[in-house]
Amino acid sequence: MFQPGEDAQQLAVRLRPGVPDGSYLVEYAFVSADSHPVRGTFAFVVGTGPLVTSAGAVSAATGTDTAVDAVSTAVRWLAYLGVVLLGGTAFVVLCRPAGRTDRRARRLLHAGAGLVAVTTAAAFVLQGPYAAGRGLGAVFDTALLADTLRVAYGKLLLLRLAAVAVLVVVLPRLLRPGLPDRLRARSENLTMVTGFVVLLTFSATGHPVTDPVLFVSVTADLVHFGAIAVWAGGLAQLALCLYRPAEGEDPAPAAARFSGIAAKAVTAIAISGAVLALRIMPSVSTLWTTRFGLLVLLKIAGFAVLLAVASRSRAAVRRGLTTSPEGTTRTVTADLRRLRQAVAAEVVLSAVVLALAALLTVTPPGG
Numbered sequence: 001m002f003q004p005g006e007d008a009q010q011l012a013v014r015l016r017p018g019v020p021d022g023s024y025l026v027e028y029a030f031v032s033a034d035s036h037p038v039r040g041t042f043a044f045v046v047g048t049g050p051l052v053t054s055a056g057a058v059s060a061a062t063g064t065d066t067a068v069d070a071v072s073t074a075v076r077w078l079a080y081l082g083v084v085l086l087g088g089t090a091f092v093v094l095c096r097p098a099g100r101t102d103r104r105a106r107r108l109l110h111a112g113a114g115l116v117a118v119t120t121a122a123a124f125v126l127q128g129p130y131a132a133g134r135g136l137g138a139v140f141d142t143a144l145l146a147d148t149l150r151v152a153y154g155k156l157l158l159l160r161l162a163a164v165a166v167l168v169v170v171l172p173r174l175l176r177p178g179l180p181d182r183l184r185a186r187s188e189n190l191t192m193v194t195g196f197v198v199l200l201t202f203s204a205t206g207h208p209v210t211d212p213v214l215f216v217s218v219t220a221d222l223v224h225f226g227a228i229a230v231w232a233g234g235l236a237q238l239a240l241c242l243y244r245p246a247e248g249e250d251p252a253p254a255a256a257r258f259s260g261i262a263a264k265a266v267t268a269i270a271i272s273g274a275v276l277a278l279r280i281m282p283s284v285s286t287l288w289t290t291r292f293g294l295l296v297l298l299k300i301a302g303f304a305v306l307l308a309v310a311s312r313s314r315a316a317v318r319r320g321l322t323t324s325p326e327g328t329t330r331t332v333t334a335d336l337r338r339l340r341q342a343v344a345a346e347v348v349l350s351a352v353v354l355a356l357a358a359l360l361t362v363t364p365p366g367g
Contacts, residue, residue: 021047065135069362072126077358079119083198083225084354085112086167087233089191092175095257096237098246100175105237109171112233116198117164124148124157153205160201163194170194199226206361207280217279224272228357231265232350234258239347242340255339259314266307273303280365292363299356306349313342 004012027041045051064072085108092099092109099105128144129135138144148154173179174187199222203209208217238258241251277296287293 015046019046023051064130064133067136068126068129068134071136072123072130073358073362075119075122075126076361077355078115079123079202080354080358081351082112082115082117082119083202083229084232084350085109085236086116086195086198087226087229087231088112088237089171089174089195089233090230090261091234091237091254091258093188094261095234096241096254098249099237099241099254101177102240102246104240104244106172106175108236108240109175110168113164113168113171117161117168120157120160120164124154127153127157156201156205160198163197163201166194167191167198196222196226199229207365208276210365211279213279217276220272220275220279223268224276227265227268227272228354231262231269232347232354234262234265235343235346235350239340239343242336242343251336262310263314266310269303273300282365286365290365292360292365295356295360295363299353299360302349302353302356306346306353309342309345309349313339313346 002012002014004010023043023045025041025043043051088105088108092105096102096105125139125145125148127148128141129138131147132138132144134141134144149158170187170190174184174191179187200218202225203218203221206221208214208221211217238251238255241249241254245251281287281293281296285293287297
């Protein structure tokens with residue numbers, strides 16, 4: 001097998017000398033740069049004679065196993081959910097200092113780390129059967145595991161596991177009350193670096209790597225996913241703060257601080273999402289002629305609804321803020337109730353948008 005020219009998307013195979021005249025059917029299968037299996041057939045003729053087609057041909061590799069495909073999609077969704085829960089670290093550090101000592105807030109962060117770790121291991125063992133078109137019974141096939149380990153996808157999954165292991169060690173230290181500023185700064189820097197590595201392992205194993213201008217698409221995906229994690233993870237932590245505040249805690253300051261962060265995150269999500277769509281989709285008509293395009297439209301619609309609900313949250317925060325003589329802020333009870341309802345709706349809608357994102361990752365941009 002060799003490349004016949006400078007086009008990296010073309011491969012050729014030399015025929016052995018003395019191939020008899022006749023019609024031949026070729027079946028091919030390979031794993032693309034974004035970890036998806038690609039399969040197909042084509043026919044050719046040696047000498048003279050009719051050209052057979054693939055119609056009616058029996059293929060052992062016509063596609064991915066249905067069960068493996070479904071489980072892989074679920075694993076990707078849970079992985080995204082884990083990253084989002086980890087993204088709530090920004091809310092705890094920047095918006096809600098009381099969250100450092102709140103066991104429930106810490107549990108959410110640890111649950112996120114656990115989800116990412118478990119789903120990464122699951123993705124590793126599923127990749128072999130997924131690429132080979134085999135069933136769930138082959139998840140521990142040593143040959144398939146070795147194949148996964150040899151490719152970039154498998155190595156990036158191991159890197160993700162290592163980064164999560166570092167986060168599991170660093171997070172308790174970061175959230176420890178009374179930590180000296182110098183040590184806290186180190187913990188924050190290490191958390192940001194390892195968080196970046198986790199995000200990078202997602203971007204470097206998805207559709208962005210199929211773009212010829214790799215830097216643009218991967219950067220846009222990093223910004224997109226990172227902003228989603230900060231926003232949706234913050235929403236989960238804000239919901240916890242609103243529904244289960246610590247004893248004597250006023251959730252208004254945390255909600256007000258998060259409102260500004262959320263606005264910036266939404267802007268980043270919208271801009272980076274537009275860049276990704278322009279870079280990844282073959283053409284604008286892909287939006288209404290392919291399953292991938294339909295999922296993109298559904299994701300955009302879900303995001304639009306999410307923005308509408310988010311604007312209600314922001315309005316509730318603004319209406320509910322009053323200034324006391326000491327200059328502190330308080331939220332009136334009626335607006336706090338509306339804010340709870342809006343944030344709960346945002347959390348649910350975020351889960352739906354994440355599910356659509358998971359489906360997009362297992363759908364070819366042109367399919």
